Amino acid sequence: MQIAIQGIPGSFHHQVALNVFGADAGILGFRIFEEVAKSVSKGEAEFGVLAIENSIAGAILPNYELIDRYNLRIKDEYYLPISHNLMALPGREINNLLEVRSHPMALLQCKKFFENHPAIQLIDDVDTASVAKRISEEKLSGIGAIASKTAAKIYDLEILAEDIQTVKNNFTRFIILQKDNVNLDFVPNKASIKVTVKNSKGILAKLLTMMSDYGLDLSKIQSIPVIEKPWEYAFFIDTQFDDYAAFQNAIQEINNNFGEVKIFGEYLNRK
Amino acid sequence: MQIAIQGIPGSFHHQVALNVFGADAGILGFRIFEEVAKSVSKGEAEFGVLAIENSIAGAILPNYELIDRYNLRIKDEYYLPISHNLMALPGREINNLLEVRSHPMALLQCKKFFENHPAIQLIDDVDTASVAKRISEEKLSGIGAIASKTAAKIYDLEILAEDIQTVKNNFTRFIILQKDNVNLDFVPNKASIKVTVKNSKGILAKLLTMMSDYGLDLSKIQSIPVIEKPWEYAFFIDTQFDDYAAFQNAIQEINNNFGEVKIFGEYLNRK
CATH class of the missing domain: 3.40.190.10 (Periplasmic binding protein-like II)
Structure with missing residues (x-):
């Protein structure tokens, strides 16, 4: 089994690969995140490990963009306490x-x-x-x-x-990526999605009100540009929920009334 | 006049400094964005130039975090068409x-x-x-x-x-930073703010509905973690408006009913 990571042995990405896949997994180290995404999308690596959020600067937006552009699937997430x-x-x-x-x-x-x-x-x-x-x-x-x-x-x-960092509960959130759809042999309680909406007055507020009514947590939301379509805009949303059926209903309602939705992954909250 | 930029002569940041401040301004080049923020906050440079958003990957979140942490003020914005x-x-x-x-x-x-x-x-x-x-x-x-x-x-x-980039209308949005409050001798139609709210059910949807009712555009919103306070969360919002008084009323209402708001800058939309 080959795991694509950014960085050399001893990097935080390597640590996550070891923790998740064990010491026997083969590691393919790349210099930049783009090459990690490419390696997984070509099927060269079975899984990729990608930092997606850190507790100081927040979401790593360019990496969401890579998941989107290479059509990768999120299999799982992993929180690594950062120890300097x-x-x-x-x-x-x-x-x-x-x-x-x-x-x-x-x-x-x-x-x-x-x-x-x-x-x-x-x-x-x-x-x-x-x-x-x-x-x-x-x-x-x-x-x-x-x-x-x-x-x-x-x-x-x-x-x-040891542990010389000032903020002790500092962590980085990583995601585990794969090329094909994830086999859902569990009931997910977290999902990463991209929603693209037409730019009409107040549509974001209406969208979030609808999702909130379905009991979805909405604390992670990042707007991104839609380059070739100046009248549309898009959001990456990471959402948690107790009721998977309610999440599915919300997705249905986005498709029916708001715009397009792309599901990067449905998985288990590991925090 | 000294202008702090990231990069060496000929970089995109240098180009923006030339376009905005003219060829006579002194340029202080730094290797990382943090040093640009530091230089402005110490008063060593009068202004700083910081990339804040590009049309492919979206907002550059770590730079919002720098504005926040060094308590800098946004004086203006500048869109540079990226020509490769x-x-x-x-x-x-x-x-x-x-x-x-x-x-x-x-x-x-x-x-x-x-x-x-x-x-x-x-x-x-x-x-x-x-x-x-x-x-x-x-x-x-x-x-x-x-x-x-x-x-x-x-x-x-x-x-x-010349101009060998595939997407021709590719631009990067920069902001001009200074240490002290900006003298508002114009009526702004755009603002960058940080809102910190208590995590109660549906609060983000309610907040955006309220802002939308005041006519504020909400297409740029980025959630960020509040490290030491797990029950709060925060958003960077760049918003455009036609009516400055309505913007001020919305700010007042956030203060009264939603949480804390910090204004990084009120300026003119240059797009």
């Missing part, structure tokens, strides 16, 4: 470090920790795991990385401080 | 090129053009202008860049094909 760890070559101590490199978002999330270490320079880099890899390969003794515990293990680095 | 141009060292022809490098989104947008040039390998790079710069500095004769006409001029490259 300071690591360096074995035997080093925090006071030996001249600089720490990581993804700007990771550095931002650990800013408070480094206020107690003002001598260390914080430098933006492309991602978290690749710095760990470089420190290990090039024996960079004055540099630290902020990355996952898996990265420390893979690249033989020593963890100098 | 193939360029190389002077004297080269398309058939001489072995590879073309650019940002993955730029390559994607020009995919159709390269179907007629199957010998050219397309390679993802960090952005558009920096490839142009590298070709020029390192005299890379077999490589082409996809970038703006300004980049071709700045780095002395020759344009081999």
Whole structure:
């Protein structure tokens, strides 16, 4: 079984692939999200792992756009608690470090920790795991990385401080993608859909009122442009519900009275 | 006057700064958006230019989050038609090129053009202008860049094909940021706001119905998490209106009956 991820071994995507599919699954690592979507849509990878939302900046809209454009299906979701760890070559101590490199978002999330270490320079880099890899390969003794515990293990680095992120309940939501329709041998209580409506006055308010009347939770909604059709607009909606039949009725009513609806996936809420 | 942008000379942000502030303005180029926000909030740059939405992938949510976190004000908006141009060292022809490098989104947008040039390998790079710069500095004769006409001029490259993007009405929306409140010596017809509401059943539908009744356009709405308060949720809304007083009444009603509202800026619709 091949799993497509963005990033190198030790990245957060890799961690999710390990947690969901086990250590035996083959990993196909790509540099950008688009290549992950492509690999799944070509059938090269059986499943793809894609970050879709993080608890600081919210939805990762370009990745919704990829699911849409490559007609992928969401099989499941997975919440990974984001744990940032300071690591360096074995035997080093925090006071030996001249600089720490990581993804700007990771550095931002650990800013408070480094206020107690003002001598260390914080430098933006492309991602978290690749710095760990470089420190290990090039024996960079004055540099630290902020990355996952898996990265420390893979690249033989020593963890100098665990869980140094300021906000402790920081998580990233990932989705598991596949090419074909998901076999519904369970009753879903969550769905990701795209709704395209004609731009008439108040239509969004009417649409949400209808969905809300069916008991659907509507706290995740993102508007997106419809490029070639300036008179239409569209929304990505992630919705939770207790009653699957009510969700299906709402979908029916969108089709009848509001516009087009595309279901990316019906799955189980894992939060 | 100093203008903070993300990117190097010849980037799309640089182009917007030139168009809005003229060739005499000083440009402070930063590697990441966060540093642009920081520079404006410290008063180092008088204004900042930030991409906020593109016509393919929609809103750039992390940049809304920066405006919010650094308490910046939106002074104006600017729509830049995105024109992708193939360029190389002077004297080269398309058939001489072995590879073309650019940002993955730029390559994607020009995919159709390269179907007629199957010998050219397309390679993802960090952005558009920096490839142009590298070709020029390192005299890379077999490589082409996809970038703006300004980049071709700045780095002395020759344009081999103009406007090669598939979708011709492709634009990016930028906002002009400043530190202090904007002096309203005009009547605004557009606003960017953040609304935080208590999570009670159907509240979003009620909120949008109320805003719609005041005649506000609601086609741009993005939900975002409220990290430390799991029972609240928030939305970034960009709204257009004909009647400024009606907008002000709607804001008042949100404050009275729905939750908190933060106004990032009231400005003129430039589309």
